[in-house]
Amino acid sequence: MLSNWLIDTELFAAPEDLSVFQKELPLEWIQQALDKTNKASIRRRKLPAELVVWLIVGIGLYRNRPISEVASKLDLKLVDNLGETVAPSAIPQARQRLTEAPLKSLFEITSHHWCQREDNADRWNGLKLYSVDGTQLRCADTPETAEHFGYIQHSKDKHTEYPIVRLCALMSLRSRLIQDVTFGPSNQGEITYAKQLTHSVPSHSLTIFDRCYLSAELMINWQRANEQQHWLTPIKSNTLYKVLEQYGDNDFLVEMQVSAHARKQDPSLPETWQARLVTYDEPKQDNHIRGLLCSLRDTQLYSAQDILDVYFERWEIENGYGEIKQYQLDESILLRSQTVSGIYQEIWGLLIAYNLIRVEISQIAKEANVSPLRISFVMAMRYIQDELLWCAIASPGTIPKKLKAMRENVKQFILPKKRKRPKKRTVRISKTRYPIQSKHA
Numbered sequence: 001m002l003s004n005w006l007i008d009t010e011l012f013a014a015p016e017d018l019s020v021f022q023k024e025l026p027l028e029w030i031q032q033a034l035d036k037t038n039k040a041s042i043r044r045r046k047l048p049a050e051l052v053v054w055l056i057v058g059i060g061l062y063r064n065r066p067i068s069e070v071a072s073k074l075d076l077k078l079v080d081n082l083g084e085t086v087a088p089s090a091i092p093q094a095r096q097r098l099t100e101a102p103l104k105s106l107f108e109i110t111s112h113h114w115c116q117r118e119d120n121a122d123r124w125n126g127l128k129l130y131s132v133d134g135t136q137l138r139c140a141d142t143p144e145t146a147e148h149f150g151y152i153q154h155s156k157d158k159h160t161e162y163p164i165v166r167l168c169a170l171m172s173l174r175s176r177l178i179q180d181v182t183f184g185p186s187n188q189g190e191i192t193y194a195k196q197l198t199h200s201v202p203s204h205s206l207t208i209f210d211r212c213y214l215s216a217e218l219m220i221n222w223q224r225a226n227e228q229q230h231w232l233t234p235i236k237s238n239t240l241y242k243v244l245e246q247y248g249d250n251d252f253l254v255e256m257q258v259s260a261h262a263r264k265q266d267p268s269l270p271e272t273w274q275a276r277l278v279t280y281d282e283p284k285q286d287n288h289i290r291g292l293l294c295s296l297r298d299t300q301l302y303s304a305q306d307i308l309d310v311y312f313e314r315w316e317i318e319n320g321y322g323e324i325k326q327y328q329l330d331e332s333i334l335l336r337s338q339t340v341s342g343i344y345q346e347i348w349g350l351l352i353a354y355n356l357i358r359v360e361i362s363q364i365a366k367e368a369n370v371s372p373l374r375i376s377f378v379m380a381m382r383y384i385q386d387e388l389l390w391c392a393i394a395s396p397g398t399i400p401k402k403l404k405a406m407r408e409n410v411k412q413f414i415l416p417k418k419r420k421r422p423k424k425r426t427v428r429i430s431k432t433r434y435p436i437q438s439k440h441a
Helices: 002-012 020-024 027-036 049-059 067-073 090-098 101-118 143-149 190-195 216-224 260-265 304-328 340-368 377-393 396-408
Strands: 128-138 153-155 164-172 178-185 205-209 229-234 242-248 251-257 272-279 291-294
Touching: 027 049, 027 101, 049 067, 049 090, 049 101, 049 340, 067 090, 090 340, 101 178, 101 340, 128 190, 128 304, 143 178, 143 340, 164 190, 164 304, 164 340, 178 190, 178 340, 190 216, 205 304, 216 229, 216 260, 216 272, 229 304, 272 304, 291 304, 304 340, 304 377, 340 377
Parallel strands: 128 205, 205 229
Antiparallel strands: 128 164, 164 178, 229 291, 242 251, 251 272, 272 291
């Protein structure tokens, strides 16, 4: 009698639909990434390559749990005829065999598919909106990581306490999906990493930069890379320019010199370059930007006020980095991997997991008929975490029913509209008033 009830229950709770993970991150993509990098498991292992890939993505979702527990919770293990399971010591060995190449390939496959699907509709004046900005991740202080990633020098005799991974991402501002990313040693500057993203941007787009990226070489080549591939960045206080034409009270066409050093690095650069400059009437607060340089020279399509307003959408990439560091990494000081290859693996897995959460946020936003930026990242991440655990104990066919039930109550995911800032931006005081003893002193 009990067996009949169990069979009936399984048939009732197992629709023909596939789970969200089989749809959004199908095994075929993982296998494609493994085949492309020649890392597919040839002989049968207790922890084959495809499960190690899932484990690393899972690590990006469960920062507060040991890796062995993540493998156990996600049921990423195989047993032989004697019932022997994977020993915890086998996980580092499996990760070492895999290397970081399949994770990088999987990120490229997923980001291309997800960004193309989710970002096509939402545009600013006919252009897709992106931003490029950098961030830093601290890793374990070992001889291997210190030699590869290096420290950032604050002065002649002071540097960061831990080796630093410098990361630069190209992010879609209307969905916060990461289109492309590059990262590595900290001895290379953010502009160097940003140059590697030049050909990752689609045509008919606008990429917003912070003022530290103002470089003739970067901006000219950015605009050359594709049809209608525009850029926008604040002007620096020491930027010298000559006004060629005035479009309005605070709207100009300006010409600037290209430095001899930049032309030596790239002989194709001209001696001078032109851009549109839109300035503010007066600074609203200390250190407020004076104006914006951009390649949007068509005054009929792009008004001066539109340009001034769109710049502040750049803060969405800062919010995206905040979601990764504050929620995914749980404000941890260090990445958990101890080797250079492990750190690269961990970061790729972290970024795949982040995009997976943002894709689910886009789906929830469509059902709620609101912007993806109005959906709580924390709620969506917890929802994904719960579903992954459900995958480990339930038939894959039961997941869509649980997904549908959770999505029906979309109000729990929607954040209230942002209020206008009541006060000026100010710099917060240091988190501690006590001196810090450096281990490198």
